[in-house]
Amino acid sequence: MAEVLARLEGVSRTYQKGKEKVEVLHNLDLQIPTGDFVAIMGPSGSGKTTLLNLLGGLDRPTSGTIHVGGAELTAMSNSQLSHWRSTNIGFIFQFYNLLPVLTAQKNVELPLLLTSFSSKERAERAAIALDIVGLADRARHYPRELSGGQEQRVAIARAIVSDPSLLLCDEPTGDLDRETADEILKLMQILNREHGKTIVMVTHDAQAAQYANRTLHCDKGTLEAREAA
Amino acid sequence: MKYFGLIWHNIWRKKIRTSLTILSILVAFLLFALLSALGYAFKYGEESADAERLIVIDKVSLINLLPIAYQNQIASIAGVHSATHATWFGGYYQDPKNQFGQFPVDPHEYFAMYPEFKMPEEQFDAWVKNRTGAVVGKDIADAFGWQVGDRIPIQSTIWTAKSGEKTWEFDIEGIFANEEPRGNTSMLLFHYDYFDEARAFGQGLVGWYIVRVDAGADPVQVQNAIDAEFENSRNQTESAPEAQFAAAFAKQYGNIALIVSLVLGAVFFTLLLVSGNTMSQSVRERISELAVLKTLGFSDRAVLGIVLSESVLIMLMGGLLGVGIGVIAVRGVAASAGAFLPGFHFSPTAMAMSLLLMVGAGVVAGIFPALNAMRLSIIDALARA
Numbered sequence: 047m048a049e050v051l052a053r054l055e056g057v058s059r060t061y062q063k064g065k066e067k068v069e070v071l072h073n074l075d076l077q078i079p080t081g082d083f084v085a086i087m088g089p090s091g092s093g094k095t096t097l098l099n100l101l102g103g104l105d106r107p108t109s110g111t112i113h114v115g116g117a118e119l120t121a122m123s124n125s126q127l128s129h130w131r132s133t134n135i136g137f138i139f140q141f142y143n144l145l146p147v148l149t150a151q152k153n154v155e156l157p158l159l160l161t162s163f164s165s166k167e168r169a170e171r172a173a174i175a176l177d178i179v180g181l182a183d184r185a186r187h188y189p190r191e192l193s194g195g196q197e198q199r200v201a202i203a204r205a206i207v208s209d210p211s212l213l214l215c216d217e218p219t220g221d222l223d224r225e226t227a228d229e230i231l232k233l234m235q236i237l238n239r240e241h242g243k244t245i246v247m248v249t250h251d252a253q254a255a256q257y258a259n260r261t262l263h264c265d266k267g268t269l270e271a272r273e274a275a
Numbered sequence: 276m277k278y279f280g281l282i283w284h285n286i287w288r289k290k291i292r293t294s295l296t297i298l299s300i301l302v303a304f305l306l307f308a309l310l311s312a313l314g315y316a317f318k319y320g321e322e323s324a325d326a327e328r329l330i331v332i333d334k335v336s337l338i339n340l341l342p343i344a345y346q347n348q349i350a351s352i353a354g355v356h357s358a359t360h361a362t363w364f365g366g367y368y369q370d371p372k373n374q375f376g377q378f379p380v381d382p383h384e385y386f387a388m389y390p391e392f393k394m395p396e397e398q399f400d401a402w403v404k405n406r407t408g409a410v411v412g413k414d415i416a417d418a419f420g421w422q423v424g425d426r427i428p429i430q431s432t433i434w435t436a437k438s439g440e441k442t443w444e445f446d447i448e449g450i451f452a453n454e455e456p457r458g459n460t461s462m463l464l465f466h467y468d469y470f471d472e473a474r475a476f477g478q479g480l481v482g483w484y485i486v487r488v489d490a491g492a493d494p495v496q497v498q499n500a501i502d503a504e505f506e507n508s509r510n511q512t513e514s515a516p517e518a519q520f521a522a523a524f525a526k527q528y529g530n531i532a533l534i535v536s537l538v539l540g541a542v543f544f545t546l547l548l549v550s551g552n553t554m555s556q557s558v559r560e561r562i563s564e565l566a567v568l569k570t571l572g573f574s575d576r577a578v579l580g581i582v583l584s585e586s587v588l589i590m591l592m593g594g595l596l597g598v599g600i601g602v603i604a605v606r607g608v609a610a611s612a613g614a615f616l617p618g619f620h621f622s623p624t625a626m627a628m629s630l631l632l633m634v635g636a637g638v639v640a641g642i643f644p645a646l647n648a649m650r651l652s653i654i655d656a657l658a659r660a
């Protein structure tokens with residue numbers, strides 16, 4: 047069995063909604079091996095986004111521990127987490143979340159502002175990332191001048207530019223037509239197979255899940271993530 | 276700073292809104308430059324005052340005259356180095372709006388009292404010899420294009436000559452400069468002897484005394500001794516350091532400093548509301564973008580710094596433009612009308628003050644939006660988007 051990149055042990059996450067407590071994740075154990083490409087499916091409200099947030103250090107579990115790549119997230123301070131995210135995690139969102147005031151190139155350079163690279167090095171690395179996603183010729187375009195699929199490619203370039211080991215994708219093709227979605231999914235497959243990225247992808251689309259190595263199902267809002275048949 | 280590009284592009288996210296905000300900042304700082312130059316002009320007399328000079332006026336009112344006989348009495352008081360006098364002539368040249376100071380004085384005494392006034396010796400000698408001669412300061416000579424040898428009429432609003440004439444004619448025998456580069460030279464000086472003889476009334480009376488205190492003597496003691504000397508005379512006196520006299524003189528025009536502060540206070544209060552509103556709108560409409568920055572690993576403090584820098588940068592752009600235009604305007608006014616408003620000048624202190632004000636106002640306008648951005652919860656903000 048491959049080395050484990052992410053390990054959740056007895057993780058629960060409870061939200062306080064007014065007086066009511068909603069337990070979104072209950073005593074969850076999960077291991078994600080390095081190099082895996084996991085799809086997570088499940089009904090709305092079942093806690094998929096919550097799980098991604100926990101894996102990416104954006105949220106903290108109510109109880110349990112989370113290790114990612116040797117770091118114990120549950121033992122880190124907020125500012126440690128924020129620094130850790132910048133080098134270890136790439137996030138890809140359903141609505142791309144590019145900054146509209148920056149060009150594609152500058153959007154991709156954003157995470158590198160947190161490094162000690164010179165502006166020349168930043169530009170070079172961003173150019174390489176844009177080349178990997180096939181958008182080298184759109185570097186100077188602003189997000190509003192790009193199609194949805196192109197915007198998502200820029201977002202992927204931004205997610206991989208600081209060479210993180212884990213990519214967390216929340217419905218990355220949820221806003222795209224079939225054909226464009228397939229292109230994006232193929233790109234993710236390449237990142238997984240050729241660039242060795244471990245990917246956790248939340249999706250509602252069974253066809254999208256086909257691109258992954260395996261699919262986990264989140265059920266009933268609480269409790270378990272189990273292997274698909 | 277590597278965040279500059281990000282900050283700069285964020286500022287111009289809404290071009291019209293930002294331009295209008297910058298324009299209002301510009302106007303506020305333009306006003307600041309003009310009003311502080313005006314305030315400086317009124318404080319100018321105070322700042323250029325000599326600590327060893329006292330002014331002695333009538334206790335009841337500045338416009339009451341004092342007997343010339345007081346001069347010898349003052350001069351004999353312990354601690355007094357020398358004393359001379361001057362009188363307000365209250366005249367104008369050609370047009371009532373061309374007002375400036377004219378004073379009948381004793382040439383030797385007066386120039387000894389004000390060593391900062393400099394003129395060629397031969398011009399001074401020529402003036403001493405000519406009873407109807409006068410000397411003028413460089414500023415006023417430049418303003419009216421006067422030259423040595425000109426004969427000029429001055430219309431007095433106070434003094435009638437024995438001939439019944441209110442227009443007095445003087446031969447310009449010399450032009451003096453002030454050793455201090457920005458010192459006031461907007462005045463005309465002429466012979467007291469001639470004035471006293473020619474005026475229709477008020478013989479033997481002068482406007483005020485100027486007293487130089489002995490080096491080492493305590494000016495306050497001398498001041499008290501002078502006033503004590505005339506306590507039982509018909510005209511009691513009030514002595515004060517030159518600076519205090521200048522301040523009291525400026526107050527005749529109202530409390531300029533207070534008016535300036537009130538106007539500026541109102542302007543800057545409005546300015547803070549305008550730019551504070553711009554900043555909070557700008558933060559509100561990009562909650563999700565700020566959350567994305569934090570997701571990418573930008574720290575809370577970095578996000579705070581980015582928003583604050585935007586606010587300060589907007590303030591600096593508007594402020595520097597406003598002060599820049601203000602300085603040009605002040606120079607223009609000083610060049611064309613400086614003779615009537617000596618000290619109208621944008622001082623280095625005011626410049627430093629305006630920079631402080633820009634940064635301070637930028638921080639105040641941006642701090643609450645910036646704190647909101649800093650405290651933003653990533654998951655809430657992303658869920659909302």
Ligand SMILES: Nc1ncnc2c1ncn2[C@@H]1O[C@H](COP(=O)(O)OP(=O)(O)OP(=O)(O)O)[C@@H](O)[C@H]1O
Binds near residue numbers: 063068090094654658
């Ligand atoms: N910050 C929060 N405060 C309160 N409740 C929350 C919060 N975030 C999520 N929840 C609740 O937790 C549950 C799981 O939310 P989550 O976003 O993880 O679901 P999801 O599986 O991603 O759903 P979807 O498919 O609609 O994106 C939902 O019932 C949601 O209302």
Ligand SMILES: [Mg+2]
Binds near residue numbers: 094095096216
């Ligand atoms: Mg979700």
